[in-house]
Structures are given as C-alpha cells and as structure tokens.
Amino acid sequence: MKKIDWRPQMELSYPPLDDEHKRFLHVVNVAQEIAEKGFLNEMDAIYEKCYEYARTHFPNEEDVMERISFPxxxxxxxxxxxxxxxxxxxxQSFHHTNDDAIRQKIALQTANFLSTWFxxxxxxxxxxYKPYLVRLRNLPPRMNYDS
Ligand SMILES: [Fe+2]
Ligand SMILES: [Fe+2]
Incomplete structure (x- = not known):
C-alpha cells in the first residue's frame, strides 16, 4: 500500500489527540516500508508501538469522549x-513460525491492516466525535484534558 499522508480531513483541531494520531500515522507508514523491504527483525518494534498506541491514545481518547458525553x-x-x-x-501468527516466507506474508498483512484500519x-x-469537542470549552479547567 502507498504511504499515507496526513490530510486536513483527519484533523480534529484538538492538538493533544491530533498529535497522537500523527505519531501513529508515522508508525503505520514505517510498518509498510519495513514489511515491503522484508526487514522482519524490525516487526517486533512495530507490534510494540501498536500496543503503546493502544495503551496511551485509546484511554486518552476515551477519557475525552466521556467528558464531552459522546453518545x-x-x-x-x-x-x-x-x-x-x-x-x-x-x-502471534508472526511468532508462530520460523518460515521467513510466511513471516513476510504476515508482515505485509499487518502493514495493510494498519493502513486500512488507520x-x-x-x-x-x-x-x-469531532463536533462534540466544542463541549470541552465549557468544562471547568480541571476537567480539561490539557490540564
Ligand atoms: Fe483516535
Ligand atoms: Fe478512536
């Protein structure tokens, strides 16, 4: 798949979450490059970055959505x-085999999954939830994600 460029339509106009999305887009593009070039030793770092994104960005985003009462x-x-x-x-399937041809296939599958998912x-x-973000302005400062 082609490298994905950040587009204005992706913007939430809320920097904390936009920055996390942009950083993850970089991971998605790097995964594509690694998989295409067959740098299989670097795939573990990609999976780790995906978990890191899930561990940090998902709770941050869910927390914001809760504060703005996103339905x-x-x-x-x-x-x-x-x-x-x-x-x-x-x-798991990547680690399940030592066959490099299969691992290469799974690496590509992973990269394509990440691009499509992103x-x-x-x-x-x-x-x-973007239209609901205006509600953040009406919350007391302590409830704001930034503080
Ligand atoms: Fe997100
Ligand atoms: Fe999300």
Missing amino acids: DLESHIKSHQKFISNISELR LGHILGRDKV
Whole structure:
C-alpha cells in the first residue's frame, strides 16, 4: 500500500489527540516500508508501538469522549478493543513460525491492516466525535484534558 499522508480531513483541531494520531500515522507508514523491504527483525518494534498506541491514545481518547458525553462511546471503545485483538492475533501468527516466507506474508498483512484500519478509524469513527469537542470549552479547567 502507498504511504499515507496526513490530510486536513483527519484533523480534529484538538492538538493533544491530533498529535497522537500523527505519531501513529508515522508508525503505520514505517510498518509498510519495513514489511515491503522484508526487514522482519524490525516487526517486533512495530507490534510494540501498536500496543503503546493502544495503551496511551485509546484511554486518552476515551477519557475525552466521556467528558464531552459522546453518545456513541461504547461502540467506539469496542472498536479500539477490536484493534488490540487484531494486532495480537497478527503478532502471534508472526511468532508462530520460523518460515521467513510466511513471516513476510504476515508482515505485509499487518502493514495493510494498519493502513486500512488507520484510514477507516480516523476518517470513519474518530471524526464522528469531532463536533462534540466544542463541549470541552465549557468544562471547568480541571476537567480539561490539557490540564
Ligand atoms: Fe478512536
Ligand atoms: Fe483516535
């Protein structure tokens, strides 16, 4: 798959979350490069970065969505959980074999999954809570994500 460029439509206009999305997009693009070039030893670092994204960004985003009373929070949380289980499955099958041809295939599958997931999730799901972010302004300072 082609390298994904950051587009204005991806912007939530909320820097803390936009920055996390941008950093993860970099991981997605690096994964694509690594998989295409067959640098299989570097795949573990990619899986680790995916978990790191899930450990930090997902709770941050869910926390914001809760504060702004985003009505579709539960199904959004489910889609985050689905990402974690997809990545775990891919990582497991990557480690399940020593056959480099198979590992190469799984690396490509992983990279394509990440690209597809990124586009689908950012443009299809994260975008949906964007209009609710104006509510952050009305919360007391202590409730604001930035403080
Ligand atoms: Fe999300
Ligand atoms: Fe997100």
